[in-house]
Structure formats: structure tokens, C-alpha cells
Amino acid sequence: MSTRRENVAHAAEGAGALETAALLRQDLDRLLAAGSLVIPQEPGGWWHQYVCPHHHTELVFRDEVVSETVFACPHGCSMEGEAYRGAWLVFKHQSLARAALQAAAVYAAGENVRYAEVAKELIVGYARQFPLYPVHPDAQGWMLKGRAFHQALTEAIWSTTLIRAYLLLRDQGVLFDAEEQAALDVFFELLATSMAEYRHILIHERNNAESNYTAWLNASLSCVHAARGEQALLEALIEGQGGFLHHLSIGVKPDQLEFEGSTYYHVFVLRAYLIVAEMAQRFGLDLYAAAGAEGQSLRGMLEAVADLADDQGALPALHDGPLARGPYAREIAEIAEQGLAIYGIVGLAPVRREAYRQLAAAGEGEAQLEALLYGKGTAAAVDGAPSQPRSARLWPQSGFVLGRVAGNPLSFLADFGEHGGSHGHYDKLHLTLMHSAGTLTPDFGMVPYGSTMRRTWFAETASHNTVSLGGYSQAQHEGRCLRYEATDAAVSVWLQSTDAYAGCKLNRHLLLTGEWLLDWFQVELAGEAQSIEWWLHPVVPPVAASEPVEGQVFPLQIAGAKHADGEATSFTVVELPVTARYVPSVQTDGLGAAQLNLTYPAGAGAIAHTALVQPGDEIVAVQTPGDSVDPSRALTAVLHRRMGTRADFIHVYRAGDPVAVKRVSADRVSLTVPGAEEKMVQLTQENGLLFK
Template sequence: MSTALRLSEKLEKLTWAGRTAQRLKEEVDGLLQAGSLSIPKEPGGWWHQYVCPRHHTELTFDSMQVDAAEFHCPHGCVIEGEEYHGAWLVFKHQSLARVALQAAAVYAALGEVSYASLSKRLLVEYAEQFPLYPVHPEAQSWMLKGRAFHQALTEAIWSTTLIRAYLLLRDEGVGFEVAEQAAIDAFLDLLAGSMEEYRHILIHERNNAENNYTAWLNASLSCVYAARGEQAALEELIEGQGGFKHHLSIGVKPDQMEFEGSTYYHVFVLRAYLISAEMAQRFGIDLYATTGAEGQSMRGMLEVLADLADDQGALPALHDGPLARDPYAREIAEIAEQGLAIYGIAGLAPVLREAYRQLGAAGGEQLEALLYGSGAADDGAAAALSPRSARLWPDSGFVLGRAAGNPLSFLADFGEHGGSHGHYDKLHLTLMHKAQTLTPDLGMVPYGSSMRKSWFAETASHNTVSLDGLSQAPHEGRCVRYETAESSVYAWLQSTDGYEGCTLNRHLLLTEDWLLDWYQVELSGEEPRSIEWWMHPVVETNASLQAWEGDQGDKILGHYLHDTQFHASYTLAAQATQATVFHTALVQPGDELLAVLTPGDAIDPSKPLTAMLHRRQDRRADFIHIYRAGSRAELTRNSANELVVTVPDHSGIPVRIQLTSEDGLLFT
């Protein structure tokens, strides 16, 4: 079924479709009135350089502008320079491609010829300009170079938007004059030659077929072959080395996560797959049910996202990737709409709603809804989701703990480093509450920021352990034990290669009432080292001063002289829901607790956060922390390897917990 037919059906059957088409029409009208729909004669640069060097926030982009020489930071900085202009041009070229598709969709929905004419004009102008762009002389040496952009990758993504606009117009019976069609044919030929050349380099010369680039080169070529009616070429692309089926088998783990362990690149690759499937469907080829060599599938990849999202629908920023930005929200919306419409995955409804919330379109009046939506996100079945269970992704190295009755849950990372998109974050813990994620992965700034490597990829920016202020080596941990019961989840995670002579064991026990985090560190050397347990809450810490002893300066919460408990709480207020999480730490003689001012999250690093640092100078450390929603839990240590958990305002029986070297935590 073509996109055009889907649009005509939506206008007849779905009340929101006409309203959405009208809003999209008004957006295009605004751009026309601003005179901003002119094709730049200069190619785009690298969008990752569009970041403030002082505040490390992404610079603002206004699609109403025809050109720009000054670029604005949200904090008021005004920046000039060729690299910023090149990055701005990336956004401009991408926005114009989107307008071409949006205008075609408005025409398909409302039948107003002027929008078909606008879409056709943009397509033809780009087709005529494309051969005039040089193979980019300013691209960085590691890049596969494009014409309209520094990177062939960006060019591939941009081209799929343009070609989908072209196909949508053709579906609607829009004709092109001989000269116009000749320009488009020449564009498709030149684009295909570039994409085929770069596939050969990646797959055969670099032996790197699993690269996320490959998925997008495939998507671009799928669009070219669909536009030219070349079924045999498309079938070869699907079946051949580095093609759709092969990439699905090597670019996605058997547990359905993209091989780099990054949520962002998971979405990135999945979107490319769905575009390839959309093009194949034009020839009657169904890729939507295709599986890889070990069962990998687009359905499975979509289900991963439904499982990973917090209760608000926000996806975690595992490894490289933004916490939130509008282009990413649109990508999430595009794949979530298809996951609901094609596969009926109800768990994607909160993910879609969160994406639209980030875009300021709570009603979903977006191009993604008109092109791909079925209205399933608003169905009662999607709104009343079944409780989600705990999950282990053994191949990718993530574990997610959920227990019935407990509003707290956790996500921990023990898997592969993640290559160039990995972080030094093994045994990182994300603590979530139904109202809000309390200690997220902080995300990644655009790669042009110096803070990419100096902070956001480093161990100390994650909720795990570092030694002597140094980051872990790139490595893979393991899950020693994972056990689920009716009302509890237990995960024992271990790392032995992060630091020479150091073993890290993190024991996470989630019951229906609380979450216990027992992080044990053992060093083989003779010299004590600074062992540092980090926690990065994104809300203010309310601490109990009564437990503190010794020097209490601006940053020192306490230097402890004997066993005691440290109490803190966090007030969560997200989307009109308020709750409190209570935190108790068992502190031993010689331990220090510090409040450390750190950069903020990747959305705005200039807004500082206050981290908790639990530190010990020793050859061994036990960091024992417990979290409970509503009121606090207490910890008592009977011996080195035995704890008792009690809840003072609760009539429940105290829980006795033993830590053994063979079985991990045992509790009664």
C-alpha cells in the first residue's frame, strides 16, 4: 500500500488527519511568507560543530532564515565562523528537504496544487544544484565525503527525504517536464554512484559492513532503485553482502539491540531499515517480517525501545546520544508511529507521546503522524498498558529491574564498550521512579564540543565507580547472576578489566518495597587507592545534617569516624506528578561523602548538577545504598557480609541479607 493511498484513507477515516494536514500547510505558508525557501548554493558542513564553545549547548536554528552569518547560543552568545556556517547549512539543507516532503504530503492530503508545485520546485532545484556541489574538500579525513555535506552519511539521510517527496508526488499523478525529469534522473545517477562507491569502501575495503553508515547507504540506494523502478537492483541490495538482511544479522545483536549499545544509534539504524522496507514494499517485497540470522527483526528492535523507555516514555541515553533534541524526537516519532501502525506494539504509545511533547505538539500535529500514523497511540488499548517486567539483554549487556508494586526500577550497563560511540561506564546504574528518572545517563553533547571526551564519555560522569579520578579502560563486564521472582529482581554484575588488579562487583536487589545497591571493590595491589562511587541525581538532594561529623565545608558532607547512616531524599515532580525517593547510605570509618558540583546534562552542560561522591582511600570498599519511595529504609550491618534492612514506619519483618562469594546476595 503506497503512502499516497494511506493519506487519502486517513483524511476519510481519521478525524485528526485533516487537522494535522491543515497545521502542516500553515507551517509551509509561514516559510513561504518569510521568503526562506531558497536552495543554498553552498554545501553543508558537519552538524556536530553547531555547538557553543563556551556553554557546550547546541546553537539555535531558525528555519525562517534564508542565510546566517551569526549563530546564537541559548545563553546569549553570538558566534561567527565558517565551521559554524557550514553546520548551519546542514540544518538548512535538511529543513528544505523536509519542506519538500511536507508540501507533497499537504498536496496529497488536501489537493491544493500550489503545494505540489512548491515540492516539485525544491526537488528540481536540488537536482540541478547537486552536480555543482564539489566532493567536499573540507571534510575531515576519517569521513566518507559527500557533495551536499561533509559526510556521505548526512547526504544519504537527506536524499531519502527528497526521494520520498518525489515518489509521493508521482503517486499523486504529478508530472515533470522533460528538462525537470532529466535533472532528477541525473541527480539519481550521481547519488547512486556515490552511495555504491561508499558501500564498496565500507564493506570490502574497510571490512566494516556492520557500520551504521551501511544501513543508511542501503536506505538511500533503496530509494534510488524505487524511484527508477529497478527491482532487480533492489533485490540484490537486500540479499547481498552488507545488504538489508546481512546488515540486520551483523549490525544488531541477537537480543535485538544495535551492536554499539547506543539507544540513539539503535533508533538511527532502525529508521534506515524502515525506509528500506518502505521502498521494497513498492515492489511487493515484504521486509517488515524479515529476520536476521539469529532472529533479529525490526519488530524486536521496536520492542526493545518500548521496554527501555521510562514510565514517561523517555528513552535512556545509553552510550553516545542526546537526551533530547528536536531532530531526534522527530526520528523517534517516525519509527514509533510505524511500530504502532505496522506491528501494533502498544508499549510505543508513551514513547510517541513523549516525542511529540518534546516537539511542543501534544496533539501529534506533525508530518510523521500524517505520513505514518494510524491513531493507535490514542487507542484505549495503548493507553492502558500492561505492567512491564524485568529484562536482561545478555548479548548487549544491559539489565532492567522491575518489581510489581514498587514505583522504583533500575537499568544497569555491563556490556561491550561500544566502540567509537561507547562510554567508560561499566556497571553504571540508572535509577528510575514512575514520576521521573532520578539518575539518568547524562547523554552526549554534539561531537564538536570538547566536553565529549573530557566529561560525558568519562567514568566520573556516570553512576559507577572510578579509581584515583581515572576512567575505566574500554572493556566488557559480565552478568554473573540474574534472577527474577514474583516480587523481586536480583542482578550481580562484575567487571575485572576496567582497572588493572581491580574487581568490581555490583549487586542490585529490587523488591516490591525497596532497591538495595551493594557495590564491592577489591584491589590486588599493596597500596591503597582512592575508590570513588559516583551518583548523579538530576534533582536537588535534601540531606539530613544530623548524621554528619567533622569538616562540613561547601562540598564535604561528612568525614566519618564510625559506622553510621547517611540519609537523603529527592523530590520528583514531572508532568504534574510528585513523589519522594528516600536514600540511605551505610557509611564506615574512613569514608567520605562529598557533594560535588559537576557540569549539567548534555542538553545544557552549563547548568550545573550536584553529584554525590562516596569515597574511600583503601584496598577494599563496600558502598551500600538503599532507596525507597515514600519513606526511608534503614540499614544495619551485622558483619562484613551480612545486612539487615528495616522500614521504621512499616510493619514488615526485617530482611536479612548475606553476601557470599559463590551465590552473591541471599536474602530471607
């Protein structure tokens, strides 16, 4: 299909669009009635500091408030101080830029000229105010400094929203007088100068052209070039070093995922690319069909988003990034709308639906600006044919593997790839278990970076569904996929890590059939016996036979000071309460292993989890922090551990009734589903798990 499309950022037409425009108008009327569309004379700070230091939840922001000095935590805390004020100002400036774009879109959809004036006043007001902001004196040393914000990155994102509002007004014939245009010209020049300077620093001085910063500096400059009619400069930005095509080639892996292995930063960079493509289209240049040096493309990146989502449309929080957050949901909606409208990627329909569901849950109601700008005008529209069953997928360069088999409500996503740089987690061989009703064991995402829990929990190994030793996190390293085989009947995966701990080999074998998922995790140590810990973090506590435990804790070792090479030199102990010991049934196999049955609710049904508890093993419930949305709401983790130099953690999952599991020999297990014949699985040194 053609990827060319007129007026990508436009006001959609039709009854649905009119209804959406009316809702957006009502939302603007709310802000106008509150008198809140007033541009602060103070620049913004760093939004990541807008977090409660006690509960580690993001603080409340209300866009109808004109100014704020006391900032509320959802749990009732009140915060004061310059850091919180600066972070609040980031939200305020961003919300005003969005209000300008929203007003321009409402006007373009046929509403009253009053809304064109609202948008125009905000755009010109910021153009006049921008030169009065100093290059930020309070920015942290590592930041590229902005004027309206601590970071030039935040400034770049904010500027694209304002300039898209300006362009949309201009498309509708709205005129700016000489004085207004002069103020805009100064704004554009200051913005272009700083963005070009920071591009030079990143690309030439820091040799870091692949940074996600670069993508957004490019996006901001592309908007300036479009506003000023500078086609030659835009073409140079597309073709040059660190430009659109070069960044697509080095900032995205050949398997179509952003190089840091973070879902959030994948969406983040993709949004910037789509803005550049939108600006290029104004000059008749088609970047929607462009490809990087190894086939990277906007379509491929969007298809990866559709593939990564669970059956409800929720994206996994791989590496750094929020598990769920209102502004992030808007960003997801923005790319999903464009993926559906431009490329017809039907798999993005549930992603879009889930994004709008999250926005409604966050109190944003039915005001769907992204639907009006980029889609069919309403998120209720049905695009294309019904979704077909999705297949398994391997991302070999990024290091993720997704297991799906038609007919099985269960699926999995495992991580074996690169650490992810400053946005990576110590989580190799992590397993996300998904059910058609929702994800059971997600990666819990990342709190705002201003929270201390970024380093004391959410990046650590023990917060993921993988193996740790002695409560210490894995080293920063990369695992590998030794086998990936997907057929209509089964998906077999063998993942290995030899660099997580000195003298330690980790092998995770996964076999998904139409009935169940077998997870066989082997650990081999070359030295002395240690505590070997297998972690599972369900979003709901398991139902299982257990006995209470009092006064017992699990000591989590958090790295403190480090050498320049990253090796830790000191540790802080964080104690996690052990609350119960799970009691297996008395049934044993010929090797002395007992079977433990755990159950988790899933939609109208349940997920049965069967664990083999071998002599010397212990399985306990550990109270941990909650997810990154609200760490203060404790969760219950399942910890399967043993002391030794070798461990075989054998776990089986099934939607519905449990699987009877027996270990027949050191390398074979039998699995029996109620009403079906026994199946035998053998673990081989050559090919991993073989299914008979």
C-alpha cells in the same frame, strides 16, 4: 498479525489527519511568508560543529531564516566562522528536504495543489543544484565525502527525505515534465554512483560492513531503486553482502539491540531499515517480517525501544547520543508511529507521546508530520489497550539489564556490556535509577562531537553512576553478568568487572523488591591503597544534612595522548568543586557504620536514599557540568569515597519513607520499612544477594 500494509509512507485519513494536515499547512505558510524556501548554493558542513565553545550547548537554528552568518547560543553568545556556517547549512538543507516531504504530505491529505508545487520546486531545485556541488573539499580526512554535505552519511539521510517526497507526489499523480525528469535522472545517477562507491569502501576495503553508515547508504540506494523502478537492483541490495539482511545480522545483536550499545544509534539504524522496508514494499517485497541470521528483526528492535523507555516514555541515552534534542525526537516519533501502526506495539505509545512532548517543548508546536505520514494522523490518538505492567529484561549480548517489579515505582537499568567502539563510554557497571514520575539518575548523553566536553567529561567514568579509582577513568573493556534472576517478587542481579583497572575487581549487586532497591557495590584492589570513588548523578540535588566545604576540589584525570593500543600516556587534570560534606546520623550498627538519609523529589512524592557510611568513608557533594542538553547548568553529584584496598558501598532506595539499614555482619544487612518486619539480605560468593 500481518505486517503487510499499503502505502506505508502515506497521508493518513480521518478527522485527526485533516486537523494535523491543516497545522502542517499553516507551518508551510509560515515558511512561505518568510521567503525561506530557497535552496542554498553552498554545500553543508558537519552539524556537530554547531555548538557553543563556551557553554557547549547546541546553537539556535531557525528554519524561517533564509541565510545566516552570525549564530546564536541560547545563553547569548554569538558565533561566526566557516565551521558554524557549514553546520548551519546542514540544518538548512535538511529543513528544506523536510519541507518538501511535508508539502507533499499536505497535498496528499487533500490540501491545495499549491503545496504539490512547493514540494516539486524543492525536489527539482535540488536535482538541478546537486551536480553543481563539488565532492566536498573541506571534509575531514576520516569522512566519506558527500557533495551537498561534508559526509556521505548526511547526504544519504537527506536524500531519503527528498526521494520519499518525490515518490509521494508521484503516487498522487503529480507529473514531472521532460526537463524536470532529466534533472532528476542526473541526481539519481550521481547519488547511486557515490552511494555504491562508499558501500564498496566500507564493506570491502575497510571490512566494516556493520557500520551504521552502511545501513543509511542502503536506505539511500533503496530510494533511488524505488524511484527508478529497479526491482532487481533492490533485491540484490537486500540479499547481498552488506545489504539489508546481512546488515541486520551483523549490525544488530541477537538480543535485538544495535551492536554499539547506543540507544541513539539503535534508533538511527532502525530508521534506515524501515526506509528500506518501505521501498521494498513498493515492489511487493515484505521486509517487515524479515529476520537476521540469529532472529534479529524490525519488530524485535522496536520492542527493545519500548522496553528501554522509562515510564514517561523517555529513552535512556546509553553510550553516545543526545539526552534530548528536537531532531532526535522527530526520529523517535517516526519509528514509534510505525511500530504502533505496523506491529501494534502498545508499549511504544508513551515513547511516541514523549517524543511529541519534547518537540512541543522545543517550540515545534502541533505540526506532527510523522503522525500524518506513518500513524493515525494525530499523536493524540490512543492505540490499543492500556499498557500492562512491564517486566524485567536482560540483554545478554549487548550487556544491559533492566529491573522491574510490579507495585514498585522504582526500577533500574545497568550497563555491563561491550565498550561500544568509537561511540562507547568508560561506564561499566553504570546504574540508571528510574521512578514512575521520571528518571532520577540518567546517563547524561553526549554533546555534539564538535564540543571538547565529549572527551573531557561525558565519556568519562566520573560522569556516570559507577566507580572510579583516583579520578581516572576505567579502561575500555567489557564486564559480565554473573547472575540474573527475575520473579514476581524480586529481581536479583550480579554484575562484575575485572578489567576496568589493573588488579581491581568490581562487583555490583542489585536487589529490587516490591518495596526498595538495594545497591551493594564491592571493590577489591590487589595492590596499594587508592582513592575509591562511588558516583551518583541525580537530576535534582539531594536534600540531606550537610556542612559546607570551601576550597576543596576533586581532581578528575582526563586522558591526553595515547599509544596505538589506546593506553593513555598523559593526563590533564580537571578540578571539580566539592561544595558540601553530608553528615550521617549518629545511629550506628554493630560494625560502626552510620546511616545517611538523602531525599529527592519525584512527582508528587519523593525518593528516599539511605547510605551506610562506614568508618573511613566520606560522602560529599561535587559540582559537575550539567547534562548534554546544557552542560553550563551545573548539577550536584553525590560522591561516596574511601581510601583503601577494599570498599563496600551499600545504598538503598525507596519511593516514600526511607528504609532503616544496618550492617549485621560483613556479608549481611538488615532492612526495615516503616510498619513492616525486618528483612535480612545476605551477600554470598556463589549467588550474590539472597533475600530472606
